[in-house]
Amino acid sequence: MTANDFNLSEFLPYKLSVLSSRITKMLSKVYGEEYGLSTPEWRVLVHVARREKMSVREIHDSVYLEKPSVSRAVAKLEKAGLLAKTTCDKDHRLVEIEVTDAGLDLFHGIVPEALAFEAALVSAFSDAERHQLHNLMERLHDVLDMLPNATRRPQMDSERPTALPNDASQPR
């Protein structure tokens, strides 16, 4: 019976989970030990840092984080002086979140380290292999999208208008 041959360590969902966990754990040493950020905080900060003012929901839509996680991450980042929060004038339900100078400084310190880690990961890959990896991952997402009860997928970055790096005072 085929069921008896089931081997967890060769099971793709498990393998992906283990690999992802190991990578996340290693990366978290960069933003965690050195900068005191949690994973949600890291994601929110780097996402907001290169954007215009954003609402919690917009971050929630763009980054793979639950709304409460975004809310709490933003609160902590604000307390740390890395983000600034204001209630929107046009719609008082919304908050406008933007990076501060201190947040941008931290961003500029942390991002090269994160990119170096990513570069180290794929250092042994050829360009073709890197492309292949991204292609295969993309196609796995496509399958998930087709499945019934498909779990939510964060918006692609290109689906939102890319804003200028934060210092510009933008007309509306």
Place this chain on the structure above:
Amino acid sequence: MTANDFNLSEFLPYKLSVLSSRITKMLSKVYGEEYGLSTPEWRVLVHVARREKMSVREIHDSVYLEKPSVSRAVAKLEKAGLLAKTTCDKDHRLVEIEVTDAGLDLFHGIVPEALAFEAALVSAFSDAERHQLHNLMERLHDVLDMLPNATRRPQMDSERPTALPNDASQPR
């Protein structure tokens, strides 16, 4: 400045994490909603099901789970009648964990569904692409192993002697 170009949605650790989370969430509907298992319980059950008696530490070494998670998963699975726990005669510190008939029944029901899900995931891949995916993942693990402060990697299945399938009364 390169740091300003940082794009979270193209950052490999993030992409892997999102993909892995989506897949795990979909898979958990199989063993969760239908069979009432948590992820640690699912992993422990299917790992033990095709093995001889194992200790908590052996499961911890083989599966990517912390020792407390294994302990708690085993406790719940025992309470559910899916695993049996005995203190080892030779060494009273150890417990011998093995699957019960009920656990094996559940195993035989759940594994085909899990395999079907995995098959659906890679259904659009050629054999070469499947091999390529596993190869790329394996090489990412290799990089992680070389890194300083490398996080623990679970033992390969082949590094432990494969035990007989517990239910010998099932030819075919």
Place this chain on the structure above:
DNA sequence: TGATAATCGTTGCAAGTGAAACGATTTTGA
């Protein structure tokens, strides 16, 4: 216009997780 529905961000709460500590047992080594 006004009642209802929808949306926003936050909070409460239950469940899960990881690191450390613990008692029990075995191994080590003087």
Place this chain on the structure above:
DNA sequence: TCAAAATCGTTTCACTTGCAACGATTATCA
């Protein structure tokens, strides 16, 4: 032989997470 160290599985505790509910605000449309 026996005290110290190591190992085992469990438990404790602080922390995180996801879901639902909430108050506040805005949108809908009869």
